[in-house]
Structure formats: C-alpha cells, structure tokens
Amino acid sequence: MATVPTEVRLKTGIPGLDPLIQGGLQKGDFILLLGDLGTGKTVFSSQFVFNSAKLYNEKAVFATFEEDTRSLKRNMLRFGMDFDALEKEGKVKVLDLEALEGRGMGSNIEALLGALDDIGARRLVVDSLTAFMSGAEAKFDYSFLMHLIYKTLKREGVTTLMTVSRPQGSAVVPEVGVEEFVADGIFELRNYVSRDVEIKTQFLIRKLRGTEHSRKFHSVLFTPRGVEILPYTP
Ligand SMILES: Nc1ncnc2c1ncn2[C@@H]1O[C@H](COP(=O)(O)OP(=O)(O)OP(=O)(O)O)[C@@H](O)[C@H]1O
Numbered sequence: 651m652a653t654v655p656t657e658v659r660l661k662t663g664i665p666g667l668d669p670l671i672q673g674g675l676q677k678g679d680f681i682l683l684l685g686d687l688g689t690g691k692t693v694f695s696s697q698f699v700f701n702s703a704k705l706y707n708e709k710a711v712f713a714t715f716e717e718d719t720r721s722l723k724r725n726m727l728r729f730g731m732d733f734d735a736l737e738k739e740g741k742v743k744v745l746d747l748e749a750l751e752g753r754g755m756g757s758n759i760e761a762l763l764g765a766l767d768d769i770g771a772r773r774l775v776v777d778s779l780t781a782f783m784s785g786a787e788a789k790f791d792y793s794f795l796m797h798l799i800y801k802t803l804k805r806e807g808v809t810t811l812m813t814v815s816r817p818q819g820s821a822v823v824p825e826v827g828v829e830e831f832v833a834d835g836i837f838e839l840r841n842y843v844s845r846d847v848e849i850k851t852q853f854l855i856r857k858l859r860g861t862e863h864s865r866k867f868h869s870v871l872f873t874p875r876g877v878e879i880l881p882y883t884p
C-alpha cells in the first residue's frame with residue numbers, strides 16, 4: 651500500500667489565513683505579497699515574522715528596505731509586536747538594508763544570508779523586493795538574481811515572504827515579472843472604494859503551489875494585533 655507522506659504545514663498565525671491554505675505554508679515556500687501603497691504589506695509581513703519567533707519557535711529575519719529599523723519597530727509595537735524584545739532573545743533579527751544601500755546587490759544578498767546564518771533563521775521577510783532588487787538594472791541580472799535567491803533559500807529550507815509594491819492593475823514589475831513565475835505563492839492585498847465613502851482592503855490568493863487554497867476575495871480588518879483576514883461571505 652502506498653504511504654501518503656504526512657505533510658507538515660507551517661502556520662503563519664495571521665488570523666484567518668491558515669484555514670485558507672490547508673493549515674499553513676510548506677517549508678521552503680517562496681511567497682510574494684503584492685499590494686498597492688498602504689494596503690498593510692508591512693504589518694502582514696511583520697506578523698509573519700513575529701508569530702514565527704514567538705509562537706512557532708522558528709527564528710526569523712525581517713529585512714527592511716522601506717522603513718528604517720526604528721520607525722518599523724515603533725509602528726509594529728503599536729500592534730503589540732515587540733521586535734526589540736525578540737531581538738534581545740536572539741529569536742529575530744531586523745536587518746536595515748537601506749543603511750547598506752550603495753554597496754551593491756552582491757553585498758545586500760550577502761548581508762541577508764549572513765543574518766539568516768547568524769541566528770539560524772528558518773523564515774525570512776524582505777520588505778520590499780521592489781526596493782531590494784532596484785540595484786539590479788539589466789533584465790538578465792534581475793532574472794538571474796531571482797533564480798539564485800530562490801534556489802539558495804529553497805536549499806536552506808527557509809520559508810520566505812517578500813513584499814512587492816505595485817499599483818493596482820499594473821504588471822508586477824514593469825517589463826520584468828520573472829518573480830511571478832519563480833514564486834511558489836502569490837498573495838495580494840488590494841484597496842477599493844466602498845460605497846464612495848471609504849477605502850476598504852481585500853485579500854486574495856492568486857496562486858500557491860501544492861495547496862488547495864481559497865480563490866475568493868476576503869475582507870481584511872486592521873485590529874490592535876495587526877491584520878485579520880475574514881472568511882468569505884457572499
Ligand atoms: N494602528 C492602526 N490602526 C488601524 N490601522 C492602521 C494602524 N496603523 C496603520 N494602519 C493602516 O495600515 C496601513 C499601513 O500599513 P502598512 O504600513 O503595513 O502598509 P504597506 O502596504 O506596507 O504600506 P507602504 O506601501 O507604505 O509600505 C495604513 O495606511 C493604515 O490604513
């Protein structure tokens with residue numbers, strides 16, 4: 651009789667998400683989180699790192715290219731995520747890639763892998779891939795680097811989430827888009843105008859390899875603990 655391998659799913663702990671993806675991600679998954687400005691990408695990815703270290707005993711690196719470390723930590727503290735405390739315990743490392751800017755792609759990648767190694771991290775966030783890859787200009791470089799990063803993280807079994815800033819409706823990265831094909835999963839946060847009176851946020855899963863996932867548009871709430879994804883209601 652053929653044995654069905656028991657699948658280990660890694661919970662994200664983001665309220666409402668795991669039930670939509672068969673309980674969680676698979677080890678080594680490489681996920682892109684797409685979203686327009688201010689849709690909650692940083693909050694979502696902070697929860698991914700925070701929960702990993704706090705709840706699931708998997709050390710994690712948060713590489714920020716968008717906000718400096720201080721303002722990131724301060725903003726996330728408002729959602730009850732104390733990154734300073736987790737850093738002191740050696741469970742999390744917040745890496746400021748902006749501060750390293752100008753040193754080129756090679757050293758950015760080195761810093762990233764070094765940080766993972768330092769604490770023995772099992773999960774990684776890069777916020778944002780858009781900024782991280784801005785050093786790679788030629789199309790060839792970009793594609794080559796994407797594959798390199800993908801393969802390296804896969805080999806190490808690091809489960810990764812990278813954000814992509816993208817105006818709604820436009821291509822992921824104009825004229826490139828290789829990351830869409832490389833990624834195991836694509837999540838999207840999008841804002842829309844509700845009844846002409848307010849902006850609301852929705853979440854959807856565009857793909858997730860090897861997973862039977864929701865294909866619905868889910869409402870997103872901002873709570874005192876971060877974002878929460880609601881079950882679909884017609
Ligand atoms: N304390 C809070 N309570 C409720 N909503 C909040 C709070 N703080 C932030 N927000 C909402 O979260 C949004 C910002 O979230 P976040 O920084 O994660 O978005 P982002 O997609 O990373 O933005 P950017 O494109 O600027 O990087 C704000 O625009 C606001 O709507």
Ligand SMILES: [Mg+2]
Nearest residue numbers: 691692716777
């Ligand atoms: Mg952000």
